[in-house]
Each structure stands twice: as C-alpha cells, then as structure tokens.
Amino acid sequence: MSTEHSKESIQEHIRVYIMVFGALAVLTVITVLASFLNVSTSEAIFLALIIASVKASLVAGYFMHLISEKSIIISILLLTVFFFFVMIFLPLISYTDHANI
Amino acid sequence: MSSNSHSNDHHDENFIQKYIFSVDHKVIGIQYGITSLLFLLFGFSLMAIMRWQLAYPDTVIPIVGFLFGESGTLASEQYNSLGAMHGTIMIFLGIVPLAVGAFGNYLVPLQIGAVDMAFPKLNAASYWSYFVGGVIMISSFFMPEGAARSGWTSYPPLSIFENGQTIWLISMIFLITSSLLGSMNIIVTIVQLRVPGLTWMRLPLFVWAQFVTSFLLVLAFPPLEAAAVLQLMDRVAGTSFFLPSGLVMSGEIVDVAGSGSPLLWQHLFWFLAHPEVYVLILPALGIVGEILANNTRKPIWGFKSIIYSMVFLGFCSFIVWAHHMFLTGMGQAMSAFFQTTTMIISIPSVIILTSYFLSLWGGSIRFNTPMLFALAFLPMFGIGGLTGLPLGLAASDIYLHDTYYVIGHFHYVVAPGTIFALFAGIYYWFPKITGKKMNEMLGKLHFWPSLIFMNGIFMPMFIQGLAGVSRRLADGGVSYAHASGVLHLNEFMTTSAFLLGIAQIPFIINIIMSLFSGEKAGRNPWNATTVEWAAPSPPLPHVNFDSDIVVHHSSYEYSNPDAKKDFILQTEK
Amino acid sequence: MLDFLHSLGLPANLSIQGEYIDNANVLMHWLMLYLFVGWGIFFIVSLVKFRASKNKKADYNGVKSHLSSVLEGAVAIVEIIALFGFSYPVWAYRVNDVPDSRDAINIRVIAQQFAWNIHYPGEDGVFGRTDINLVDEAEQNFIGIDRSDEFAKDDIILQNQMHIPVNKKIRVELSSKDVIHNFKLPELRVSQDAIPGMVIPVHFTATMTTDDFLETVVGTPREGKGLEIACAQLCGITHYRMRGYLTVDTEEQYNEWLASEAEYLDSSDDDGDEWGDDDDW
Amino acid sequence: MEVPYIVKEREDTGLINSKLGIWIFLASEIMLFGGLFSAYIFLRLAAPPGDFDYWASKLSVPMATVNTMILISSSVSMVMAWASLKLNDFSKYKMYMGITLLCSAIFLVIKYFEYTGKFHHGIYPSSSTFMAIYFTLTGLHGLHILGGIAVMLYFYLPISHGLWREQPEHFSNRVEALGLYWHFVDLVWIFLFPVLYLL
Ligand code: HEA
Ligand code: HEA
Ligand code: CUA
Ligand SMILES: [Cu+2]
Numbered sequence A: 001m002s003t004e005h006s007k008e009s010i011q012e013h014i015r016v017y018i019m020v021f022g023a024l025a026v027l028t029v030i031t032v033l034a035s036f037l038n039v040s041t042s043e044a045i046f047l048a049l050i051i052a053s054v055k056a057s058l059v060a061g062y063f064m065h066l067i068s069e070k071s072i073i074i075s076i077l078l079l080t081v082f083f084f085f086v087m088i089f090l091p092l093i094s095y096t097d098h099a100n101i
Numbered sequence B: 001m002s003s004n005s006h007s008n009d010h011h012d013e014n015f016i017q018k019y020i021f022s023v024d025h026k027v028i029g030i031q032y033g034i035t036s037l038l039f040l041l042f043g044f045s046l047m048a049i050m051r052w053q054l055a056y057p058d059t060v061i062p063i064v065g066f067l068f069g070e071s072g073t074l075a076s077e078q079y080n081s082l083g084a085m086h087g088t089i090m091i092f093l094g095i096v097p098l099a100v101g102a103f104g105n106y107l108v109p110l111q112i113g114a115v116d117m118a119f120p121k122l123n124a125a126s127y128w129s130y131f132v133g134g135v136i137m138i139s140s141f142f143m144p145e146g147a148a149r150s151g152w153t154s155y156p157p158l159s160i161f162e163n164g165q166t167i168w169l170i171s172m173i174f175l176i177t178s179s180l181l182g183s184m185n186i187i188v189t190i191v192q193l194r195v196p197g198l199t200w201m202r203l204p205l206f207v208w209a210q211f212v213t214s215f216l217l218v219l220a221f222p223p224l225e226a227a228a229v230l231q232l233m234d235r236v237a238g239t240s241f242f243l244p245s246g247l248v249m250s251g252e253i254v255d256v257a258g259s260g261s262p263l264l265w266q267h268l269f270w271f272l273a274h275p276e277v278y279v280l281i282l283p284a285l286g287i288v289g290e291i292l293a294n295n296t297r298k299p300i301w302g303f304k305s306i307i308y309s310m311v312f313l314g315f316c317s318f319i320v321w322a323h324h325m326f327l328t329g330m331g332q333a334m335s336a337f338f339q340t341t342t343m344i345i346s347i348p349s350v351i352i353l354t355s356y357f358l359s360l361w362g363g364s365i366r367f368n369t370p371m372l373f374a375l376a377f378l379p380m381f382g383i384g385g386l387t388g389l390p391l392g393l394a395a396s397d398i399y400l401h402d403t404y405y406v407i408g409h410f411h412y413v414v415a416p417g418t419i420f421a422l423f424a425g426i427y428y429w430f431p432k433i434t435g436k437k438m439n440e441m442l443g444k445l446h447f448w449p450s451l452i453f454m455n456g457i458f459m460p461m462f463i464q465g466l467a468g469v470s471r472r473l474a475d476g477g478v479s480y481a482h483a484s485g486v487l488h489l490n491e492f493m494t495t496s497a498f499l500l501g502i503a504q505i506p507f508i509i510n511i512i513m514s515l516f517s518g519e520k521a522g523r524n525p526w527n528a529t530t531v532e533w534a535a536p537s538p539p540l541p542h543v544n545f546d547s548d549i550v551v552h553h554s555s556y557e558y559s560n561p562d563a564k565k566d567f568i569l570q571t572e573k
Numbered sequence C: 001m002l003d004f005l006h007s008l009g010l011p012a013n014l015s016i017q018g019e020y021i022d023n024a025n026v027l028m029h030w031l032m033l034y035l036f037v038g039w040g041i042f043f044i045v046s047l048v049k050f051r052a053s054k055n056k057k058a059d060y061n062g063v064k065s066h067l068s069s070v071l072e073g074a075v076a077i078v079e080i081i082a083l084f085g086f087s088y089p090v091w092a093y094r095v096n097d098v099p100d101s102r103d104a105i106n107i108r109v110i111a112q113q114f115a116w117n118i119h120y121p122g123e124d125g126v127f128g129r130t131d132i133n134l135v136d137e138a139e140q141n142f143i144g145i146d147r148s149d150e151f152a153k154d155d156i157i158l159q160n161q162m163h164i165p166v167n168k169k170i171r172v173e174l175s176s177k178d179v180i181h182n183f184k185l186p187e188l189r190v191s192q193d194a195i196p197g198m199v200i201p202v203h204f205t206a207t208m209t210t211d212d213f214l215e216t217v218v219g220t221p222r223e224g225k226g227l228e229i230a231c232a233q234l235c236g237i238t239h240y241r242m243r244g245y246l247t248v249d250t251e252e253q254y255n256e257w258l259a260s261e262a263e264y265l266d267s268s269d270d271d272g273d274e275w276g277d278d279d280d281w
Numbered sequence D: 001m002e003v004p005y006i007v008k009e010r011e012d013t014g015l016i017n018s019k020l021g022i023w024i025f026l027a028s029e030i031m032l033f034g035g036l037f038s039a040y041i042f043l044r045l046a047a048p049p050g051d052f053d054y055w056a057s058k059l060s061v062p063m064a065t066v067n068t069m070i071l072i073s074s075s076v077s078m079v080m081a082w083a084s085l086k087l088n089d090f091s092k093y094k095m096y097m098g099i100t101l102l103c104s105a106i107f108l109v110i111k112y113f114e115y116t117g118k119f120h121h122g123i124y125p126s127s128s129t130f131m132a133i134y135f136t137l138t139g140l141h142g143l144h145i146l147g148g149i150a151v152m153l154y155f156y157l158p159i160s161h162g163l164w165r166e167q168p169e170h171f172s173n174r175v176e177a178l179g180l181y182w183h184f185v186d187l188v189w190i191f192l193f194p195v196l197y198l199l
Helices: A007-036 A041-063 A071-100 B015-020 B025-055 B076-111 B120-142 B165-192 B205-236 B262-296 B303-319 B332-360 B369-392 B394-400 B404-434 B440-466 B489-503 B505-517 C002-008 C016-049 C067-096 C210-216 C251-267 D017-046 D051-056 D061-086 D090-120 D129-156 D158-166 D168-198
Strands: C105-112 C115-120 C156-159 C161-165 C169-176 C181-185 C190-194 C200-205 C227-231 C243-249
Touching (some): A007 D061, A041 D061, A041 D168, A071 B303, A071 B332, B025 B120, B025 B404, B076 B120, B076 B205, B076 B262, B120 B165, B165 B205, B165 D017, B205 B303, B205 D017, B262 B332, B262 B369, B262 B404, B332 B369, B332 C067, B369 B404, B369 C016, B394 C016, B394 C067, B394 C190, B404 B440, B440 B489, B440 B505, B440 C002, B489 B505, C002 C016, C016 C200, C105 C161, C105 C190, C115 C161, C115 C243, C156 C251, C161 C251, C169 C181, C169 C190, C190 C200, C210 C243, D017 D129, D017 D168, D051 D129, D051 D168, D061 D090, D061 D168, D090 D129, D129 D158, D129 D168, D158 D168
Parallel strands (some): C105 C169, C161 C243
Antiparallel strands (some): C115 C156, C169 C200, C181 C190, C181 C227
C-alpha cells in the first residue's frame, strides 16, 4: 500500500467514495421503485438482479479496490465466481431435467 | 529476514505454550498427526465391530460386547450408527486431518523454506476447532440419542427423522471451520512465503498437491456448511428445506410446511463430497511422488504434466459430483453431462499414474520401507481408480450403484491407497521430525501383512458387489436371495480385517521404539533434494532453518550427469 | 468376459435392458483388465530390471519414447466409445422410451419404511384416487386408497408381492411415502431411487419366468429362492430386510393370479387382508 | 524470526499476507452464501406457484430499505476510516469507525424489530419454505454483522491502539482487511434485499 497511496491519491479516493455512496443510494431507491412497476415476474427478477449487480460491482470495485487489485486475487475470485455459478445452475438444470422424465 | 525482527524472544515459553497451545507449525502438525492417528485407530475399531457383525450376524461380540446392551450383540440401529461414524471419522477426522493438517502443516513451510505458516495463530485455531469438533463427534456416542445413523452422506428425509443427527451436524460445522482455516493458511503460505529462487515450477509435487487440495477445501466445503445449517434448521426449528409435502412416517402425516426437496441436500453434499475424495488422494499422490523420485534416484518423469494434471483434476472435480446421483431420476441431458465429465476426469489420473510408472524406468530402485508403501500405492490406487470407471458410466452404474462394488472401489483408493501413502510419508519424514530413523525390519513386518490383508478385505467386495449385494446391510445380506452365493466371503473378509489390525502392531512398536532408541539420523538421511532436508533434524523451533535459504535447482535433481553426487539439494549452489 | 463376471457372482440377466447394461459392464471390465495387466507387467519388469543391486546408476532422462501419450489417447478413445456406443443409448432408452401407459402393464410402487406397496389398477386399467389423509396403518390402508372412488373399487393393493407377466412391457410408477428407498431388481438390472415428493417412471421387460429361472439355479446356494425386490438405499433401522417378492409369470399364470386377487377383493368387504404369504414380518 | 510480508508486499505477488488471506476467506464466504442462494432458487422452483410471493409480501420493505441505506453508509464510513489512517489522521479514524459501529448497531436493532414483528404475527421459520430461507439467510447475515461488530470494537477501543503507535502500517493493514470483510457483508445484503423483499 505504502507506495501507491500518496496523500493526494487518497484524497482523490475519498472523492470517489462519496460519489459511489451517492450512486448506491440512488440505485437503492430505484430498486424499490422498480418493484412497484407493473412488469412480469421474470422481468422484475432480471431488473432487480441487474441493479443489484451494478451496486455490488461498485462496492467491490471501489470500496474493496478490486479494479486496481493484483492479478492473483482477481484470478482467485474469477475461479470462485465460476464455481459459484456452477453450483447455482447445475442443480437447477438438473432439477428441470428431472422434471422431464 | 527483516532487519528489525525480534528473533530470540521465543526462549522463555513454558510447557503449555510450547506443546499444547503452540503456534509453531511443527508442533501443530504433530498434534494433528497424533490426534488423527488415534481417530484412525478408533475408526478402525468401529469397523472391526461392524465386520464381526457382517461375518457372524447376531452373535455376541467378543471383548466389547457389553458396550452394546445386555444381549452383547449388535442391533441394526447400532450397526447403522457404527457405519455412519466409521465413514465420518475416517474421512473427516482421520485422513483429511492427517494428510492436510499433519503433513501439510509440518512439511509445506519446510519444503518452501519458510519459518512458519503465514498465520500461526489461525493455524492453532484450526487445530483446536478440529479437536473440539472431534470431541463433539465422539461425545454423540454417549448422548441419549446415540450417534448419527443415516450414513456419512446423511440423506434427508431419513436424517431429519433419525436420532443423533443434530450432534453430527454441529460437529461438522466445527470440522468444516477447521479445514477452512487450515487451507486458507496453506494457500497464503505457498503463495507468499516461498524462499527466493523457489519458482512455481521448482515446487515439489507435495507442495503442489497441497496447494490444489487447499483450493478444493476452501471452495467446496462452504456449500456443505450451508447445507448443514439448513439441515440443522430442519431438525431444530421445524423448517422443511429437505422435506417435501405429504410425508407419512409410520402412519402419521408429518406436520411440516413441506415443499422442500431431498435432492437439494444431495446436490450440496456431493458438491463438497466429490472434491473431498480428491482431497483424500492428492496429498497421497504428492507424498508418493517425493518418495519415488528419492528412491529411484532420478527425476520424476513428466513432472510438468503431473502438475497440470493435478490442477486440471482439481478444477474438474467440481463438475462431476452428480455421478453419485445417477439413480435419483436424472434425465438424459444431465446424465450425459456428468458421465462425460467423469470420464474426462479419469484421464488426468491416468496421466499421473502413468508418469509415476514411467519414472521407474531407468532408475536405481532402493526398496526401503517408505518406497515399498509408495510402490504398493500405485497398483492399489490403480485398482481403485479403474473400478471407478464402470461406476462413472451411468449405464453400468445402474447395476452397481450402492453395492459393495462401490465400497470396494473407494476403499481401494483410500485404504491401501491413501493410507499406504500416508504410512510411506510417516516412514520417510520420521527422521526429519524426530531426528531418529525408523526400524527397517519392523517396517517390512508392517508392510507385507498389511498389503496382503488389505487385499483380503477389499478384493471380495467386488465379487459381492457384482452379485448385487447392497451396502449398509446390518446382516451383510443374509436376508436377500441374490446374496446367498457370496455370503461365505464375509468370514474371510472379517478375518482379514482383524489380521490387518494385528499387522499394525509392529508399526506402533516401531514408532515408540524408534523415538527412544532409533538410529540417529542426520540432516539428510535419504540423500534427498528438497528444501526440508537442508534443515536440522528436527528443525529448530519457530525458525526451522539454521542458515539463510536460497533455492537454485528444480526439485528432483537426482543423478544429474553434471554433478559429482547423485543428488543436488535444492539449496546447494 | 461376461462369463467371467458371471462366474464371479453376477446373477443371470432376465430383462431386455439388462443386456445393454451388462454389455457396458463388460466393455469397462475389458478396459480395466487391459490397463491393469499392461501397466502391471511394465511395473514388475521395471522393478526387477532397475533394482538398485543390479542397476547402480540411475539414468537422468529415463523413458524417451512418447508411447505413453498414445496409450493415454487410447484410454480416452475407449471411454468415448463407451459413452457414445453404450452408455448414452442405455440412458436414452431408460428415460425417453418409457412406454405409454396404454402399451404396458401399469403398476404403482409406493415405498415405505420398510415395505413395498404394490398397486395394480385392476380391470378398468385406471388407478383409483389416493389421499394421504386416508392412510391408516391399523386398517391396513397403507397408501390411502379411497375405496369410494369409482376407479378404486377394483384396484388390487398388495404389500411386498409383485407379479408381472413375462415378455410384456412393464411400467412402474415409483414413489415413496417417507424416506428415500431404492427399488432394485438385481436379476432384471433395474434400480431406481424412490424419492418422496417425486413420481419416477421405471420400465422393463422380463425375459424369463420365475419358474424357468429357478431351474437355472438348481444346485447353487441360491436353489429354491426366487426373485426379490431389494431396497438399495439406507432407509432406517430395518433397511437390511426390506424386501419384496417378485414373481415373473407366464401370461396365463398372470391372468389367473389377477383374477384370483380380484375375486378375493370381491369376497371380502374389508379391503385390506390380502397381504400374501409374506413370511417374517 | 518473524513471518515476512506482514507489512511489506512481496515483490513478485505484490501482496501482503493478510490481504491475500482475507480475500481467500471471502472467496469461501462467496461459496457459503452461494450455497444458500442456490437453495433459495432451487426451492423457489420447487415450491407451488405464488407461494414465495405470498410470503414475501409479509416482509416490511420500508424497514429493509432503511437498513440497506444504513449498511451502505456503514460501508462508506468504513472505507473513510481506513483512508483517514492513510492520511495519518487518527481522530478522524476514530470518528468514522464510531459511525460504522453505530450504523451496524442500528441495523441489528431494526432487524430485531423485524424479527419480533414476525413472531408476534405467529410467523416462524417453520411457517413456510420462504420464511425458513428468509430467517436462515438473514440470520446468518446477522451473525456476520455481529462478528464484524466484535472486531470493529476491538479496533475502536484503546486496547488495539498500541499497534498504531508502534507500527501504523500494520494497524492500517488490519483495518483494511476488516474493511474488506465489512464491504463483503454489505455486498451480501445488496443481493439479499431484492431477492428476499422485492421479488
Ligand atoms: C480417494 C478417493 C477417491 C478417488 C480418487 C476416486 C476416484 C474415482 N471415483 Fe470414486 N468414490 C469415492 C472415493 C474416490 N473415488 C468414494 C468415497 C465413493 C463413495 C461415496 C459413498 O457413496 O459413500 C466413491 C464413489 C464413486 C462413484 C459413485 C458410485 C455409486 O454410488 O454408484 C463413482 C461414479 O462415477 C465414482 C467414480 C470415480 C472415478 C471415475 C474416479 C477416477 O478419478 C479414477 C481415476 C483413476 C484411474 C482411472 C486409475 C488409473 C490407473 C492406471 C491406469 C494404472 C492401473 C494399473 C496398474 C497399477 C497395474 N466414485
Ligand atoms: C478415508 C476413509 C476410509 C478408510 C480409511 C476406511 C477404512 C476401512 N474401512 Fe471403511 N468406509 C468409509 C471410509 C473409509 N473406510 C466410508 C465413507 C464408508 C461408508 C459409510 C457409510 O455407509 O455411510 C465405509 C464403509 C465401510 C464398510 C461398509 C459398511 C456397510 O456398508 O455396511 C466396510 C465393511 O467392511 C468398511 C471397512 C473398512 C476397512 C476394513 C478399513 C481398513 O482399511 C481400515 C484400515 C485402518 C487401519 C489398519 C488403522 C490404522 C491405524 C493405525 C496404524 C493407528 C496407529 C496409531 C497410533 C500410532 C496412535 N468400511
Ligand atoms: Cu428401504 Cu432401504
Ligand atoms: Cu465422486
């Protein structure tokens, strides 16, 4: 940390944090409002997850500094995310496959 | 290392700090080792009682019969308890802690030239969490409900209704936490604490194996933890995650909200439990690699492809799990997917084994005890692995699923496979750990009978399995007509199992005797090449090495034609 | 190889699909045998040839040929053949070729701790209504059949007794009342989990009657013991003796048996007394 | 001899130990919550249609919205606390850490009222599969908050301040690791909120 975090860059960071905070607040309101929209369930799910993912990326990218993180950590996380999706979707697919017989 | 480190502030530790609540990876490794060997012995004893019942159903159990009630015989629910606990203890309290906790802890820092694990306190926490989990697991035998009896797989709905399961779940949460802490530590240690010059491709196979293993543990265990929490909720909070609507238990409608799914548990369980079986085998493969290189006096053939295979194996192990679930009514697409991935995953295993075989060619093979165990590992793992193939093919699994064929398959990989590799490791590194060599004669007296009796137990299981005898039968199949042709084998298997137990006596004697009066071993009794042999035997408390370590060579420089000796220590200039 | 497996203990196969399953098994065992013997010979030769007492100095480079990659490729090819040639088709037959209920004998099997409830639709060919609220063990109504339902009047419900005709497609709808069981007919190479909350169809065609089968086992330890329905999934305390009896009849025997069961149903006002000759329950 | 790379990054990886360690821990946490999310989706598919919607409508969206805001604020104040350390401003650090603690406490209080509100209406985990997963997910999340509070208290109270005086770098690295954990807890909530309350 010592090298890349000069005083100025930290000050710059702080500005970014405040902006991200604003964005998160706005997005939260949007999520709630969107849930009152009259859309089909699948559209609602899609919309809600998109917004949540944007928020999550903001937190991970800026608060957790992932956008400037070292490649080892990024690759470990990519691996994890891959298995995360495997774990979520393979049982689901196999559930629907079960129902077919 | 760093200039302002307080190097000598470890001298005034008292006994408790030094041996009980130590944060030194070597002490923790030994604690893990002793505890897990005792659990191994305990798991063996449970199995001995089961095997007695299988060979002589409903006769009085010799010696320990009084533990099982007035009749002195084993009731079927007791048999189910012993089975579930044998599986659980062997896997989660025996082999994994021994292979990862003990060997990983002790050797990884040494082999990469580090002073300790990256997080010593976390390391101690990991051991104590394991210890508490183990005590809870054992305590379930003394609870009014008794120990868990739904198999180590704990399939709901049975596990929701059967006695003893709550304690099992709580204990598992401790054990999972322990493994998570331990494996995070190992990953960070390997990434961060390698000494200068020790590049990834110079790491010994054992370290690679631990690295991949740790990733499996970190990423596969949490889903089981989640599943355990859900099952605990089902048991104590009356939820119905795993209970569908409309259950009728012994004539009464089960009063829960319903609409849960028993298959959800199976998915989450096997998402862990398949990678878990590679957790059982990878450290063993690593140990065998070390010993083969050392005792053939030549580099491991196909070193790089072995490493790639291990990584690939680890990766693929996450996408094959449902081969344990073929008969749950799986459709065409999923069965095709999972049997294909299962066939794919067998290829890297074949590559690793083939490379080991080819490493023998051109060697100058020494047959000492560690080498004998390591060599025996190869065909034994071969049998186990090969019999995995018909199980992995959905078509043949229809017939073989949940028969003794499966029991035979996996015992060949874990018992004469992994256990032999771990024995080999103990014989091989004992001089490093204690400074004393183990007795060769007793070692061979341990090896040969073990090899024979292991096969005596597990080979007939394939025959029983082909005859269609199911596993987890409290009477060994007496009730079923199709078992009648192969029942006579039970007695033979049981006798072999008891003789196998007796064959361990030389081993225990050997350990104790060598500890006190073994031949002194120097730093490098086997003329080996990896970094741990540059440390004194035993390595210094807390710092391991007595000189600065820099690595100049790849890990198995044996019989290099340019060198004067037949081995080049990695740390030599 | 099949003979060899039989000599080890594999029982005779009595069903059409069983043949394909056995073929897959045989192929895999050939592969295993070749690999094991091949590697085994190499292993032993290496150990003898390169023992330290004979070969003092190891060769740094070792094997140079790339034959091993060829071998690994060969293993992969055999596995591909096994998958495409044997396993996928068997599975497709298993899950996609489930016969239409009009083309097959329909039987419902409802597993419970620790018995198999076998439910025949009777003469009208339609299963009567069942309702879990009607389950009454004391009244022997294990599956909650509603006898007041029109279709239920002629339904035959038995415990642990299953009769099927030979050479006819059988379609079993498998379910469970409590925990997971596994409906296993070893000689017919049928095995399927019975999972509560799910109804899973299983189909098979027997190729030999029980009587003929019994003749083939004369003189073996199995002599006089017919076919059984095994439970192959741990399901509780007496899982080990949860078994039913399967009788494969000729067409005439089967019809006769059906008629006698139906008669029995008519003669008794109490619908639940015909639990057959189950011995040790 | 001490374990190296506690304060100074290792050259080839560019990392200190604790940073890598906490990220691997978070990876395992992703899989833990992933298992539960997987259960949620699986059970939602298996449930009778409309069942989840019906039960979800019993939850209080306003309370959860407020809680979302609070948790996001705590995340910001956490990262500000760390930045203050980097700017060598310890009193600001104390202030921000205090805010974070306060926010997390409020979060738990609101959660407490949500839970007891449900219990008053006779709604328990056993009421339906949705409620079961709701209580399990939020309960586990709450435990994570509780754990976070414990560690935050440690870094807030003077017992840990000796380290700041002796090795400020080491101290701020620890706070950074704590922050990463805390943001993760926030991140989980960001998904829990729409998944449980809104869909
Ligand atoms: C260490 C543990 C371990 C290992 C390594 C494996 C390895 C494999 N396993 Fe096994 N397995 C278990 C432990 C293990 N298994 C356990 C514990 C169970 C039961 C769980 C339960 O239900 O309780 C099980 C169950 C199990 C099943 C489920 C069976 C059922 O319930 O119906 C299946 C199905 O696909 C399977 C397949 C495989 C395959 C394809 C491999 C492959 O990875 C194997 C690849 C290896 C080879 C192909 C060998 C190559 C060797 C050579 C080529 C050389 C041979 C020659 C000589 C030595 C001379 N295993
Ligand atoms: C790692 C896992 C592992 C290991 C090593 C073993 C080892 C053995 N197992 Fe086990 N077994 C399982 C995992 C394991 N098992 C599982 C998961 C099941 C399924 C459970 C279920 O159905 O749910 C099972 C089930 C199982 C069954 C089937 C039960 C049934 O289905 O009804 C049988 C039957 O014979 C059996 C036998 C044996 C035998 C004879 C050994 C022998 O190989 C034992 C060898 C061990 C020793 C010889 C002890 C060595 C100890 C020492 C040397 C101590 C030294 C001590 C000091 C120095 C302090 N096992
Ligand atoms: Cu029913 Cu086992
Ligand atoms: Cu597996």
